[in-house]
Amino acid sequence: MRRMSASFGSRVQNEDIWRVVSIETLAAQWQSDLQFLVKVTRDSDRKHVHQLQAAGLGNVEWMDACDTEIGDVVVTTPHRSQAAVLYRPSDLHHxxxxxxxxxxxxxxxxxxxxxxxxxxxxxxxxxxxxxxxxxxxxxxxxxxxxxxxxxxxxxxxxxxxxxxxxxxxxxxxxxxxxxxxxxxxxxxxxxxxxxxxxxxxxxxxxxxxxxxxxxxxxxxxxxxxxxxxxxxxxxxxxxxxxxxxxxxxxxxxxxxxxxxxxxxxxxxxxxxxxxxxxxxxxxxxxxxxxxxxxxxxxxxxxxxxxxxxxxxxxxxxxxxxxxxxxxxxxxxxxxxxxxxxxxxxxxxxxxxxxxxxxxxxxxxxxxxxxxxxxxxxx
Incomplete structure (x- = not known):
């Protein structure tokens, strides 16, 4: 299991499962019964996430973790400022x-x-x-x-x-x-x-x-x-x-x-x-x-x-x-x-x-x- 340092938006409160997406791919992947972490690389990405939340999307939050990849499924540990990758599409073995x-x-x-x-x-x-x-x-x-x-x-x-x-x-x-x-x-x-x-x-x-x-x-x-x-x-x-x-x-x-x-x-x-x-x-x-x-x-x-x-x-x-x-x-x-x-x-x-x-x-x-x-x- 890969563990890495990460910071999250305020809606990440517990150890929970999320799919990592980019702001560009979120719309195509969004489902109401899943949770999505937008990997942010600039302030405008965070602002976009906040706008989506204000519009009523409660299952979307931002994450800053440079070692994650788009498509990763992670478990968050916010009190330790960590995320652990449980599934990575690019791996040979799962x-x-x-x-x-x-x-x-x-x-x-x-x-x-x-x-x-x-x-x-x-x-x-x-x-x-x-x-x-x-x-x-x-x-x-x-x-x-x-x-x-x-x-x-x-x-x-x-x-x-x-x-x-x-x-x-x-x-x-x-x-x-x-x-x-x-x-x-x-x-x-x-x-x-x-x-x-x-x-x-x-x-x-x-x-x-x-x-x-x-x-x-x-x-x-x-x-x-x-x-x-x-x-x-x-x-x-x-x-x-x-x-x-x-x-x-x-x-x-x-x-x-x-x-x-x-x-x-x-x-x-x-x-x-x-x-x-x-x-x-x-x-x-x-x-x-x-x-x-x-x-x-x-x-x-x-x-x-x-x-x-x-x-x-x-x-x-x-x-x-x-x-x-x-x-x-x-x-x-x-x-x-x-x-x-x-x-x-x-x-x-x-x-x-x-x-x-x-x-x-x-x-x-x-x-x-x-x-x-x-x-x-x-």
């Missing part, structure tokens, strides 16, 4: 967080859960969806664990379809609560929003997966949830975060997936994000993927053997064997994606995922090695 609560405690969780009730986050997400002036191709919904919302998750999905029918949703969920067949049906039965479920699996036997997610019985619940999703013909991407306990069994896990879960749409192999619980469990989470290239190649062979598509996420190209570069995606969210000075001469930088912005406080997934096109094609 996502909304629905809850901080979770029923797992994964060793490498980048967003450690909190137990407090946070129903306000769902209301905020719905308001963001309503205020989005453009429809992104894909919108991610994350937590915490979104399924803890129960049928509230379906409410969010239905709002996406109502406001943005062309948008496909990706839900990041541990899948455990989908073992409850009635809940699974309530969430997905008759669902019109195109939806893909992103579900982690960290071992091919129960004690391995349960250890990584720190929840007894999670393996069996997740598998039951996956089978219920398949029964409802829901697309599934399995996610595997590459920490040491998982890398130790990665080829066996990929074999298990190919033999027992051949219906999954794809498998995402992901470098660990160096933040949150990963910092507290550094001895298990900090790995140099360059040291595991043989393991990654074995895992890839097993997935290919069983015709299961796969991709690498959050993984710089210099961490991967050359023959796996074609499976690497630029997947780190725009606002937390950076490159190191060593990356500058690398000729593959435009195609590379780079690093998380906080890698200097944590670690890089591999030593940074610039690559030339000559090396790449040799």
């Amino acid at each position: 996502g909304l967080q629905l809850t901080n609560r979770c029923n797992s405690n994964c060793l490498m969780c980048s967003q450690p859960p909190t137990p407090q009730a946070d129903d306000w986050m769902v209301r905020e997400a719905v308001e963001v969806i309503r205020h989005m002036g453009s429809s992104p191709p894909v919108l991610g919904l994350t937590g915490g664990e979104p399924l803890l919302l129960g049928e509230g998750l379906r409410e969010v999905l239905d709002h996406v379809h109502e406001c943005h029918p062309s948008t496909r949703v990706e839900i990041l969920s541990n899948g455990r609560l989908l073992a409850n067949a009635p809940l699974c049906k309530a969430v997905v039965d008759g669902l019109q929003t195109p939806t893909t479920w992103l579900v982690p699996l960290y071992g091919h036997v129960d004690f391995l997966h349960d250890f990584v997610v720190q929840a007894h019985g999670a393996f069996e619940q997740t598998l039951a949830g996956l089978l219920n999703l398949q029964q409802h013909r829901q697309p599934i991407q399995l996610r595997i975060v590459l920490i040491k306990p998982v890398l130790d069994v990665l080829p066996e896990l990929c074999t298990f997936i190919g033999r027992n879960l051949p219906f999954v749409k794809e498998v995402a192999l992901m470098a660990c994000e160096p933040i949150g619980f990963a910092l507290a469990n550094r001895e298990l989470c900090e790995v140099d993927l360059a040291d595991w290239q043989g393991t990654l190649e074995q895992a890839a062979r097993q997935l290919k053997r069983h015709s299961v598509p796969f991709l690498f996420m959050n993984t710089p190209l210099c961490a991967l064997p050359t023959d796996l570069h074609g499976h690497a995606h630029r997947s780190i969210s725009d606002w937390k994606n950076v490159y190191t000075p060593v990356c500058e001469p690398c000729q593959l930088k435009p195609d590379c995922a780079g690093f998380f912005a906080w890698h200097e406080r944590g670690w890089k997934p591999a030593k940074t090695i610039p690559i030339t096109r000559e090396e790449y094609t040799a």
Whole structure:
């Protein structure tokens, strides 16, 4: 989330959701049931806003924040003179967080859960969806664990379809609560929003997966949830975060997936994000993927053997064997994606995922090695 200094007109009194517009585009976008912040660059813009207010427009106010972009959806914090961008049309990746609560405690969780009730986050997400002036191709919904919302998750999905029918949703969920067949049906039965479920699996036997997610019985619940999703013909991407306990069994896990879960749409192999619980469990989470290239190649062979598509996420190209570069995606969210000075001469930088912005406080997934096109094609 991008936070920035901002000043507002007097009608911005609370933490609330607004769409950022220019004075020139306000008339074309105005709706009575939305709120609009006019990004002002000169005194005449403020004067124009005051004239509109005097004419009876109660849902328009001015904002001075140079780092915002037209089309942003922001939440205002006037007592701190701040605005936070919750949606930016120009970003490559778009996502909304629905809850901080979770029923797992994964060793490498980048967003450690909190137990407090946070129903306000769902209301905020719905308001963001309503205020989005453009429809992104894909919108991610994350937590915490979104399924803890129960049928509230379906409410969010239905709002996406109502406001943005062309948008496909990706839900990041541990899948455990989908073992409850009635809940699974309530969430997905008759669902019109195109939806893909992103579900982690960290071992091919129960004690391995349960250890990584720190929840007894999670393996069996997740598998039951996956089978219920398949029964409802829901697309599934399995996610595997590459920490040491998982890398130790990665080829066996990929074999298990190919033999027992051949219906999954794809498998995402992901470098660990160096933040949150990963910092507290550094001895298990900090790995140099360059040291595991043989393991990654074995895992890839097993997935290919069983015709299961796969991709690498959050993984710089210099961490991967050359023959796996074609499976690497630029997947780190725009606002937390950076490159190191060593990356500058690398000729593959435009195609590379780079690093998380906080890698200097944590670690890089591999030593940074610039690559030339000559090396790449040799």
